[in-house]
Amino acid sequence: MISLTLLLEQAGIAFSGTSIEISGLNTLGDANANELSFLQNKSYLRQLSETKAGAILVSEDVADKVPDGSIAVIVEEPYLALAKLSEAFKPKLIDVDAPEAVIGAGTVIAQGANVERGAVIGENCTILGGAYIGRGAVIGNNTIIHANASIYHDCKVGSDCIIHSSAVIGSDGFGFATTKLGTHVKIHQNGNVVVEDDVEIGASSTVDRAAFGTTWIKTGVRIDNLVQVGHNAIIGEYSVLVSQSGVAGSTELGRNVVFGGQTAAAGHLKIAPFTTFAARSGITHDVKESNKVYGGFPLMEQRQWLRLQAKIARLLKK
Amino acid sequence: MISLTLLLEQAGIAFSGTSIEISGLNTLGDANANELSFLQNKSYLRQLSETKAGAILVSEDVADKVPDGSIAVIVEEPYLALAKLSEAFKPKLIDVDAPEAVIGAGTVIAQGANVERGAVIGENCTILGGAYIGRGAVIGNNTIIHANASIYHDCKVGSDCIIHSSAVIGSDGFGFATTKLGTHVKIHQNGNVVVEDDVEIGASSTVDRAAFGTTWIKTGVRIDNLVQVGHNAIIGEYSVLVSQSGVAGSTELGRNVVFGGQTAAAGHLKIAPFTTFAARSGITHDVKESNKVYGGFPLMEQRQWLRLQAKIARLLKK
C-alpha cells in the first residue's frame, strides 16, 4: 500500500485532492476501492459510471463524470500517467527473503533446472534441465516442464500439463504509452498467466502476462509451436491453436475454437465457441456464429473464400 | 514388450481375441509383426490389405478386411484407442540407470550445459551454456549447439551442424484424438528427429519429433529463424526454409526446395525437388513440377500471381 499523494508525487504528477491508500492499478471494470484506475478513451464512459475504483486518472473534460466515492485525478494524458505509475507496482523477479521453493513428493527436478525461491511445485512433476520456474510461480501435479522452458514469476500452470522447450509463460505483455515526442513509456505488466489443467503448450510459443489481472489458458487447450497469445487474452476450454497462429491482447476465444496455422486475431475481440478458422485466417472483428468454418483475410466463411478465389482466378483468363 | 491383452486392459479396451507380444505402435505401412497399428479412415484400406502389423485397431464394419496373420482389435473409435494406448510406450525423459554421457575427444561442454545420462556426443563439438542434450540423443562431430538450444531424448544431430539458441529439436508433434465431448487425448509422440550432416537450424526454430518413425532433416539443409517443421515431415537435401515459414506434419520436400519467408505448406503433401516458393506462399496441394517458382495463396506460378495482382489493382480504378 502506498498513499495516492505519494504515488503521484513520485511520478511527478501534480495532485492536491484527498488521499487514500492504493494497493495497485486496475481497469475500470475490475478495480476495487484501494485501486487506481484510468479512462483511456471516451468509449469507456459507461464503465466509468459504474466503476468501484478508489481513484481514477481522467482528463479534465470528463472529470465531472467520475462517480461519487471515486477520487478524480486530473491529468493531461491519463494513459501516459498510468504508464508512469505502473512502475511503482512492478513485482519482484527475485526475492531472497521468500521461502525456499516447495517441491511435491515424486517430483524430479533435473540438475540444471532453475527454480526460484517462493515457487511451489506439486507432485510427480518433471522439471528438465534449464527449465525456469520463477518466484511465486505455482505448478500443479504430474506436469512436465521441458528443458529451457520459462515460467515467469507469479504464473500458475495446472496439473497434467506439458510445457515444451523454449516456451515462455508470463513474459511482459506488449504495453506502453507513446508520448507526443514519439517515445514510449512502459506499462509494467503486473498481472499474471493462469494455465489450467490438461494443457499442452508447444516449443517456442509465448503467452504474455496480463497488464492487470490474468491471461487465461483454460482446461484442455492445445497450443502448437511458435504461437503467440497476447496479454489478457482468454483461450476457451479445449481450443486448438495450430503453429504460428496468434491471438492479440484481450481477445477472448470460446471453447473448442480451432485456429489453423498462421491464423491471427486482432485484439479486444470475442470469438464464439465451436468455430474453426482455416489456415492463415485474419480475424479483425467479433465472430458470433458457432459451428462454422471461416477463412480468408478479410474474414468470411471458408466456402465463400474458396468460391471467391475461383472467381479471382478467372480474372487471369480475361 | 507387453502382451496385447494386458495393454488393452490397461487402457480399458475390451478384447477377447488371441494375444501376442507388442513392442510398440506404428502406421499400417511401417508396422511389423510385433507392432499394433490402426485404420484411421477408409482411404487407407489398401494399406490395410498389405500391412505386416501384428494387430490392428479397426471399427467393426471393416474388421473383415484385416488380412490373415494380423489380429483385428475391434473398437468404436480406432484413433481414440490409439491415443489411449500410446501412453504405454512413451520413452523416458530421464534415466538414472543409463550410462554416463559419452563425450568425444576435443569436444567442449561449457559449464551450464545440460547433458543427460545416455547421450552420446562426438568429437570436436562445442556445447554452449544452457544447451540441453536429452537422454539417448546422439550428436556427430564438429557440431555446435548454441546456448539454450534443446535436443530432446533419442534425437540425432549429424556432423558439421550448427543449432542456434532457443531452437528445439524433438518436441512432441501436435497429435491428439478428440472425443465426442470435444476433449482431447494426447497421442504420445514416440518417434524421433534425425538431422543429417552439414545442417544449420536457426534461432527459435522448432522441429517436432515423429508420432512413429522419424522427422527427417536431410544433408545440407538450411533452416532460418522461427521456422516450424511438423512431425514426420521430411526436408530434402540442401533445401532452404526462410524465416517464419512452416512445414506441417508428414509433408515431404524434395531436394533443393526453397521456402521464402512466412511460406507454409499444409500436411501430408509432396513437394517436387528444385522448386522455389516466393515469400508467403500457401501450399495446400502436392507440387509436381520442378524448376518453377510458385507464389500466392491459393498457390499458382509466381509470374501468374504477379499478373493477377496487377489485374486486381486495376479493379480499384473502375
Place this chain on the structure above:
Amino acid sequence: MISLTLLLEQAGIAFSGTSIEISGLNTLGDANANELSFLQNKSYLRQLSETKAGAILVSEDVADKVPDGSIAVIVEEPYLALAKLSEAFKPKLIDVDAPEAVIGAGTVIAQGANVERGAVIGENCTILGGAYIGRGAVIGNNTIIHANASIYHDCKVGSDCIIHSSAVIGSDGFGFATTKLGTHVKIHQNGNVVVEDDVEIGASSTVDRAAFGTTWIKTGVRIDNLVQVGHNAIIGEYSVLVSQSGVAGSTELGRNVVFGGQTAAAGHLKIAPFTTFAARSGITHDVKESNKVYGGFPLMEQRQWLRLQAKIARLLKK
C-alpha cells in the same frame, strides 16, 4: 592479420599477385586497406570504383574495373570464394584466456545464469537463471535479461533494456553461397548486434548478427514476441514491431515505424520514418512517404486496400 597469399592458399584459391596483410572481410562500401572485399554482382560496379578495400574478389571480366590501390583477386565465383574465406575470420565462442567477466555494482546474476569469460555487464542489472551472456558481450546499466534469453558473443545491449525469455540476440545471419551442384557454403557471420538504450525485446524473438558490421536496434525500439530481425538490418529509434512480424536482411527502418502483427519486409529496403503498416502487410519495395498507413500484399495504402477488398467481395455476388 594473415597474409592474403596464405589466406587464399588455405581456401584452395589460386593467386599469384602481390600480397598484403588482411584483418578481415567487408563490403565494398565499408572495407579498409587491410580488408578483403568482393563484387557480388555488377549492380555494385559504382561501389567497386569507390572502394578503399585492400583487395577484392572479382570475376575475370571486371578485373580491369578494380581501382588503383586495390589488389584484384580473380576467381570464377566471387561470392562462393567469400564464403570459403569467411571461416578464417570467425570469432571464438569461448575464450579460456579472456579475462573473467566484469560485473558492475548492484547487478544480480542469478544462480544458473551463464556468463562467459570476456563479458562486461554494467550496474544494477538483473540476469536471471539460464540467461546466457557470450564472450565479449557488453551489457549496459539497469538492464534485465530474463531466463533463457541468449546474448551471443561480441553483441552489445544498452542500458534500461529488457530482453525476454528465449529471445536471441546475435545468432548467425542466414548467409551462404550455393554452388553449381546445389550445395551450400556458409558465410560466417563475423559482425555483431548493437541494441541501444531503452529497448524491449519480446519472448522468442530473434535478432541476427551481421555478416560484416552491425545489425542495429536503435534507442527506444519496442519488439514484441516471435519477431525476426535479419542480419545487417537497422531498426530506427522508437520503432514498434508487433508479434510475428519480420524484417529481412539489410532492410533499414526509419524512426517511429510501426509493423503490425505478421507484417514482413523483404531484404535491402528502406522504409521511411513515421510510417505505419497494418497487420500482415507485405513490403517488397522501398517506402518513401512518411505519415501514411500502408497495408496489403502487394503493399498499398491501407485505405485503398480496404476499398479493394470491398470491391473484391462484390465479385462474389456476380
